[in-house]
Amino acid sequence: MTTTQQKVALVTGASSGIGEVTALDLHNAGFVVYGVARRIDRMQMLRDRGIKTLAMDVTDEESTTFVVKQILAEAGRIDVLVNNAGYGSYGAVEDVPIDEARRQFEVNLFGAARLIQLVLPTMRQRGSGTIINVSSMGGKIYAPFGAWYHGTKFALEALSDCLRIETKPFGVNVVIIEPGGIRTEWPGIAADHLRETSAGGAYAVQAKAVGQALSSEATAKRLSPPEVIAKTITTAATARRPKTRYAVGFGAKPLIFLRRRLPDRAYDAFIRRANGIR
Numbered sequence: 001m002t003t004t005q006q007k008v009a010l011v012t013g014a015s016s017g018i019g020e021v022t023a024l025d026l027h028n029a030g031f032v033v034y035g036v037a038r039r040i041d042r043m044q045m046l047r048d049r050g051i052k053t054l055a056m057d058v059t060d061e062e063s064t065t066f067v068v069k070q071i072l073a074e075a076g077r078i079d080v081l082v083n084n085a086g087y088g089s090y091g092a093v094e095d096v097p098i099d100e101a102r103r104q105f106e107v108n109l110f111g112a113a114r115l116i117q118l119v120l121p122t123m124r125q126r127g128s129g130t131i132i133n134v135s136s137m138g139g140k141i142y143a144p145f146g147a148w149y150h151g152t153k154f155a156l157e158a159l160s161d162c163l164r165i166e167t168k169p170f171g172v173n174v175v176i177i178e179p180g181g182i183r184t185e186w187p188g189i190a191a192d193h194l195r196e197t198s199a200g201g202a203y204a205v206q207a208k209a210v211g212q213a214l215s216s217e218a219t220a221k222r223l224s225p226p227e228v229i230a231k232t233i234t235t236a237a238t239a240r241r242p243k244t245r246y247a248v249g250f251g252a253k254p255l256i257f258l259r260r261r262l263p264d265r266a267y268d269a270f271i272r273r274a275n276g277i278r
Contacts, residue, residue: 008032008075009237010068012058012115013085014051015042017184018134018226022082025230027051029238031080034071058085058111059103068118077126078119080237083112084134088149088190090214091197092207100197101148108152113159120172127171130237133160134177134229137252141259143271145194145203145210164244175236176245180252183223191215209276224249 013019014035023035036056123129139153164174191214198207236242
């Protein structure tokens with residue numbers, strides 16, 4: 001590809017995990033990649049590989065607007081938006097402060113939605129583009145102490161479905177990625193949030209069991225590497241007609257299948273046993 005022909009991708013949460021390897025994989029596939037994250041110092045490896053990096057806080061209007069304008073000024077277009085930034089704030093519904101619950105939605109849902117609003121006008125005008133929202137198998141299933149996290153992912157799935165219908169007449173694709181268990185910082189962060197929030201109260205016994213399940217070595221050994229998600233994102237970004245959903249990574253397809261087939265209370269019992277809760 002020549003410079004004028006190269007497609008441009010914007011990847012959020014590019015300082016680690018899925019976002020970092022996705023930025024690399026898209027770069028290797030020939031995209032001009034802009035990796036963004038709050039901490040630009042953690043993206044030195046991407047810069048060393050020729051990837052452009054910018055500081056962005058997806059919850060800050062000035063930050064997101066500035067970055068999108070800068071990319072459009074430099075590259076003239078954004079062909080692919082990968083909404084990957086997010087985190088898991090675990091804890092009992094009763095225990096999680098409402099301010100933290102709101103922040104979970106600000107990062108995982110509203111930050112993605114605002115970036116979509118910012119990139120869509122130029123995609124519509126060109127009659128092409130792909131928006132890839134990194135949801136989770138947690139957007140289809142649920143687990144104890146993940147209510148606020150699952151709430152954001154269920155909402156992101158619904159937003160994506162509605163958006164896909166709205167943007168189809170303009171040639172813009174909307175894709176949902178539903179990772180299963182992935183070997184990143186996410187399980188440890190979720191477990192830490194859970195212990196900080198619910199380890200000492202009425203839910204302490206259950207919280208301890210779920211925290212151990214999230215961060216155990218046995219669990220870590222079963223998790224898929226983030227590269228499987230990165231390659232799936234690149235597949236969607238380069239497809240003429242991508243799938244609407246890609247469920248990939250450890251446990252994603254079987255757990256989503258089970259949730260569809262099992263009655264609610266049967267699934268409740270299964271997920272309690274899987275998390276060591278009696």
